[in-house]
Amino acid sequence: MTGPAPLLEIRDLSVHFARPRPTIFHPAEMLRAVDHVDLTLHEGECLSIVGESGCGKSTTALAVMGLQEPTAGTVLYRGKPLNGPGAPGRKERARIAQMVFQDPFASLNPRISIGRMLLAQLSLHGIASGSEARDRVAEMLTRVGLSPDHARRFPHEFSGGQRQRIGIARALMLDPRILVLDEPLSALDVSIQAQIINLLMELQERLKLSYIMISHDLSVVEHVSDRVAVMYFGRVVEEGGWKQVFTTPTHPYTRRLIDSVPDMDAVLAQRRELPPPAPVPDGARFSPDISARPDPRTMPEPSHLATIGPDHRVRLAGKAP
Amino acid sequence: MPNPDPLLSVRDLRVQVGRRGPQILHGINLDILPGETYGLVGESGSGKSVTGLSIMGLLKRPLNVSAGSIHYQDQNLLKLAPRARRRLRGDRIAMIFQEPMTALNPVASIGTQIAEMFVIHRGLDWPAARRRAVEALDSVQVPSPEERARAYPHQLSGGMRQRVMIAIALACRPDLLIADEPTTALDVTVQAGVLKLIDELCRAEGTAVLLVSHDLGVIANMCQRVGVMDRGRLIEEQDTVALFSNPLHPYTRGLLAARPRLGSRVEGGRKRLTELEEIVPPNARGHDAPTLVTPRGVRAARAEATA
Amino acid sequence: MRFNFVFGLFLVSVVVLAALLAGLLAPFHPIMDADLMSSELPPGAPHWMGTDAQGRDVLSRILYGARVSLMVGVVSQIINSTIGAALGISAGYFGGVWDDFVNGLTNVMLAIPSLVFALAIMAVLGPGLPSLLIALGLTNWSWTCRIARGSTLSLKSQSFVLAAKAAGFSDWNIMRTQILPNIVGPLLVIGTLGIGSAVLAEAALSFLGIGIRPPTPSWGNMLTDARELLRTAPWAAIFPGLAIFVTVLGFNLLGDGLRDMLDPHMRTRRE
Structure with a gap:
């Protein structure tokens, strides 16, 4: 390991929820939404977390944002913990990471005009006021592809794609270093998705942002990510550079996920073959076993993320050697 | 090659909001052949779901069919008495929806x-x-x-x-299954299983399927023929392979270009996606273009109107 | 239905105008113009609603009584709405022990008949306008609280609330600027309906002799005075009763009409 501390480090993060007990005679059950997750985000990178509903990817995102208190583990920003004693307050944290939400309809308060929403952030943080603040809002709206006079309008006057642009503007208003994108495209039409992807990629380069993208859409993930982590039942089962994960998908779950994507190229006679897996040590067994659905309430078997190639790790059964 | 008699023929179907309101469908023409899987693809607001609901007779007020015909076995469904239509529903023509709950x-x-x-x-x-x-x-x-x-x-x-x-x-082993975004609410691995199931069962029984979806990948994998809808019009209709290899209408081309393909990224940075507007400007969409019918059954709205 | 709203608004406006312009409209003084010589006169000129046992003009007393009734109704309901909204929003937003406590308190309040509770408070504080406002303001907030809590619960999981948290806004700020504006509609409906029941409760308490102290006219104590005259001068009871009826009906129709107008199904919010 060389160089400075990574921008963001998620260390051994767990979020467990108590499941409601059917009666008081039932034992308390824990739902392991996120279980011992380690992830690293480097400056300027896009780290994508993929998986299906309930795999813990959104809970991980909320924990990074400080919107979900972790059961155990730490999130470090440039080596300094963001949770636990001595962690920065809500206001300080807001300048570090911001979030873009999935549903462009629920993510804007219907009663507040766009301009007022954006100005409130600037005045809360004492960044700017008066005409300077209004100039900043106008500049930001232009930057995300809207027009400055949109500030006077209310959310219901915008289309889904425009709302998502407003959501991005809101997230960028405090000039954060990290954007957490929680399924930013899944509520949008295909043609709008392309616009938003292009906008996000352009902003990342121009503003030197780092992204954590939560998504179930593997085509988009492959297109924009630098690194990819695949989550399954609260755990990371495969992780690495986009090329490693997509050209040598190795964990059976990753392979199943990629294989399930309905692919339009398949009809053009040349059915896409699933790329070959990377070699794993002899006798190694993948964890968990995906032929049976794991029970998120029971203690999972001991397992570890084993390095199987440069920048490529998969979860194998057994303790780390 | 003569086509077999269609199972269902939709002619000049127009749907309107109320009596004076805006038109939602501007004259849809399509045939569904016995046993085939026909895909209807488009973005939200294109009218693809409204088309499915009109065939099913389940349009909700104030939407109503203002003109056109839907022929099934020599009877015009739109002229059928409500009781007779109800008997067909679920028996000869069945439907599944996006949200099963x-x-x-x-x-x-x-x-x-x-x-x-x-x-x-x-x-x-x-x-x-x-x-x-x-x-x-x-x-x-x-x-x-x-x-x-x-x-x-x-x-x-x-x-x-x-x-x-x-x-x-x-x-009831229907002749036609209308599937409106049947897997949109499902995870991708679950979706694969459900699509396979629909495909197998309908193939085995010879049930025709009208698959309504926004997902080009799902359409490509399931359907023999595809109709592309935009703003209440069927703008292109082709065999699936032909549509995906040689889309005729600029809107279709734009739609196909806008989507990143899995396994297509090459090393050395990320590429910008082609946005729909770069291929078909928004003010060129939704015009009444004269429909072109070729002998091979390939139809596309003429491109001049939009080029 | 639009009709409810318009008709309710009309009735309420009539009552409000009557209260505001009582000094101009009333032909007699409600207290000073007692004249035993003209007691229990039937309706007719110059006493359009007759006179009571002490010869006071019923119409004038009703007009001045409207001031008391409306003031009690509106002020006590403002107290109720404030308490209910504050408890409900904070309970829904924070959850946990505080939510359990507020929920328990609300259930207890709902289980006690509010009039009996108000009676107990009045017994401690003694009769009079201020204690009446307190008694009615403390006993009728449970429905407001429930509605506020329920709406807050569904709002707080909306991502715009999460976004405000992520932007560094304090919980107090989020409750005030993000949540409250979104539930003002239902609270307004509940509040309007509550004014009607507060007017009724004021009448009941005054009727029982522990509300507004005579000789200040209130519709409740007018009914008390008229009780003995039911045979000889029924108008002394009928007109105050009618005033209560019209006012309560007006507020209820207005509340219903507001609810219909604010109902999200009746509006097209999204394009």
């Missing part, structure tokens, strides 16, 4: 809900209908069907609920 009755067991189809449309008594319901659950690959028949919708996962919906829809 809202389409199932939460207070009836799923066995009862499937059995009901046999009682209503086949006149079976309840014990016999229940036995058929268990068979139907088995055919949609629900594990331990006898036990699951007693379960209620909320006790099942999304994928299982959609399988139950398919069992209900296919209970």
